[in-house]
Amino acid sequence: MDLDVVLLSRLQFALTIMVHYLFPPLSIGLGAQLVITEGLYLRTKDRRWEALARFWTKLFAVNFAVGVATGIVMEFEFGTNWATYSRFVGDVFGSALASEGIFAFFLESGFLAVLVFGWDRVGPKMHFFSTLMVFTGSVFSSVWIVIANSWMHTPAGYHLVEENGRMRAEITDFWAMCFNPSSMHRLGHVLLGAFILGAFFTMSISAWYVLKKRHEDLATRSFKVGLVMAALSSVAMLVSGHGQARALAANQPAKLAALEGHFHTGEGPTDLYIMGWPDRATETVHFGIALPGMLSFLVHDDFETPIPGLDQVPDDEEPPVLLPFLTYHVMVGCGMYFIGLTLFGLFMWWRGKLFTSRWLMWIFVGSVLLPYVANQAGWVATEVGRQPWIVYGLLRTADAVSRSVPTDQVLGSIALFSFIYLALVVLWVVVLNEKIKHGPEDPATLGPHAAEPFRDAAARLSLVSPHRLTGDDASDEEEE
Amino acid sequence: MDFATLWFVILGFLLTGYAILDGFDLGVGILHLFVKGDQDRRLTLNSIGPLWDGNEVWLVTFGGALFAAFPEAYATAMSALYFPVIVLLFSLIGRAISIEFRSKRPSAAWRGWWDFSFFLSSATVVFVFGVAAGNMMYGIPLDAGFEHTGSLLGLLDPYSIAVGFFAISVCAMHGSIFLYLKTEGALQAQVHRWMWRTFFAFLAMYAVVTALTLATVPHAVRNFAEWPAAWIVVVLNVLAIANIPRAIHQGRPGYAFVSSCCTIAALVFLFGMALFPNLVVSSSAHPSLTIHNAASSEPTLKLMALIAAVGIPFVATYTGIVYWVFRGKVKLGKFSY
Secondary structure, three states, rough: OOOOOOHHHHHHHHHHHHHHHOOHHHHHHHHHHHHHHHHHHHHHHOOOHHHHHHHHOOOOOOHHHHHHHHHHHHHHHHHHOHHHHHHHHHHHHHHHHHHHHHHHHHHHHHHHHHHOOOOOOOOOHHHHHHHEEEEHHHHHHHHHHHHHHHHHHHOOOEEEEEOOEEEEEEOOOHHHHHHHOHHHHHHHHHHHHHHHHHHHHHHHHHHHHHHHHOOOHHHHHHHHHHHHHHHHHHHHHHHHHHHHHHHHHHHHHHHHHHHHOOOOOOOOOEEEEEEEEEEOOOOEEEEEEEEEOOHHHHHHOOOOOOOOOOHHHOOHHOOOOHHHHHHHHHHHHHHHHHHHHHHHHHHHHHOOOOOHHHHHHHHHHHHHHHHHHHHHHHHHHHHHHHHEEEEEOEEEHHHHHOOOOOHHHHHHHHHHHHHHHHHHHHHHHHHHHHHHOOOOOOOHHHHOOOOOOHHHHHHOOOOOOOOOOHHHHHHHHHHO | OOOHHHHHHHHHHHHHHHHHHHHHHHHHHHOOOOOOOOOHHHHHHHOOOOOOHHHHHHHHHHHHHHHHOOOHHHHHHHHHOOHHHHHHHHHHHHHHHHHHHHHHOOOHHHHHHHHHHHHHHHHHHHHHHHHHHHHHHHHEOOOOOOOOOOOOOOHHHHHHHHHHHHHHHHHHHHHHHHHHHHOHHHHHHHHHHHHHHHHHHHHHHHHHHHHHHHHHHHHHHHHHHHHHHHHHHHHHHHHHHHHHHHHHHHOOOHHHHHHHHHHHHHHHHHHHHHOOOOOOOOOOOOOOOEEEOOOOOOOHHHHHHHHHHHHHHHHHHHHHHHHHHHOOOOOOOOOOO
């Protein structure tokens, strides 16, 4: 393939979305942990939880801001590089994107300010509320984006009409569009992936503190929260992944065949490859290790029914095989590893040896990379597996690009994005490293709380009786 | 009023919100390099610290709403303005990096670089918005399928460049008034002088762009014949502009800021008046994209209007809460940038 606008636009989209997707899952996963940690603080009044919440908030803030900056690119890239696609799907896809802006983005970014900068400006309850709102916003965000994306895999609730001399999709049933056949499966999968990443992120840093004998009291607390969350999410992920694969068999059989390297339908049950290297030319899987009949069992609960292979797909609708196969298997492998490691971690906790097993702590320090790999690999598998379609069965990727954008401008933009994203990722790692070295504050040195400004304001407006205000609370007024 | 017109108004509302809110933090970025000393630069940066991120959300929502309500206009405008939009996105990321990372290390070289980068990215963002607005005012060549047929250099005509500099002057003035409200002491005294300078720069650019518009973009005032009541906004705009120096002189910076907000709102209104009912004006023989031929289906517009009606009160509430929590003079603390 030569360097045409389609290929370049695909490369640019892959670059920008993959860099972007380093950040939002951590925002969701770490956000969930912030809610738990601050909730524990409010419940127990133990300021060690507060010190932890403040520490994770610092890392959360940098991650979130970078996520927003890389996310704005996505909002406009549909129009810049995929104008024909945008004309085709605007009615449907644009609606989900706009809903995200109105319902999720304002909620997140507004309360983020209070979460990050408001520790000494608002009281603990208002602060907890803000944390909760940021987390809720990030989940809403994922809901709308996953709906928009899922519609591209399993379009529903639309009809095609001719407008300005070309076809386009229009919503006929908003709820059918939202609850299209793959959206809820995908949403669960995405959220669990984010929780696993968030949990492994905090466990990695906590384990490092344990190994370095720093902040041990705080680190072990945080580690346990992460471990429970990671174990629950990893086991739930097994259920989610299984459900998604079954749905895939019904909705996008060509993709399932590509993910499994399944070339020939055959007569009997279909094997499941645990690993291998599929070869499109010879239509075989080299170095393959397969479980006999297992794919049939996973999809149909029996060891008899054959699963349709790529030979059932028209030649011009066949997805690539190698990349989806490899990324899918990497993702599944990571998933199994998460289950094994977290359950073993729980076992060691029960035996009272969790934090004294230094080798295990080192494994947890390094394991943070794998949820990143799994999240990225899963998306590559599902997006490449949808090819050659951009909207499954309706619009081909090759037909979806902007017609007025010349090749050299796309090359130029790829160069610009590569440069700044490289700088971004390097800086992010540098700053993260410094924050980790600095560590959480000593709970004993945390200052006094600010008043609850909204309760005070309500008191001034005589909404609640003034005698509930203490002397300390009134000091808030001095600032004005 | 049909739903397409309503969506034109909603987009105008989002654009106004964006221009007013991100306008001041971009303006503070443009002024940032003129502030001397690390302490004062940190104060400047932290005056917008908790606010800039939320302000950018207005742009994201504007983009999403344009995509949903008028996909043809979104597709045509973004692909026509391909490189300017890429430069804009590049600068927005660069700006976020500069703000986030500037104060993370004590080194003077490190901070000096990010100060410069913060200034340059802020100025570039505003300039590109101005150039884009200039092109939208003047029109771009389209073919029968609403695809842009011009070149990249064709976008950089003198009119659009003038609008770009005008946008910089608006944001610098707006940002200086905001910064005056948030600072104290010697820094504030310095910012006081900047308010005057940026105001006169704005006034000069306002005159230039108004004259250029009347001379080269005749369709910009076409709608006034049909709706003479819109002249009220022009009068209010002039009054708001006149009120800025008056309020500064009287020592009422809050009032000056409100006037500057009103000025920006009026400018966005005039931009909308110049376009309506077009969204992307065609400068070739082929027809323009209007709110009718670019719109999503009627049921979708109706549904999205409902979503906006539910969502916008919430948005207003969050914005109010955040600005209220962070009211008052900026002070450096352990959570500051």
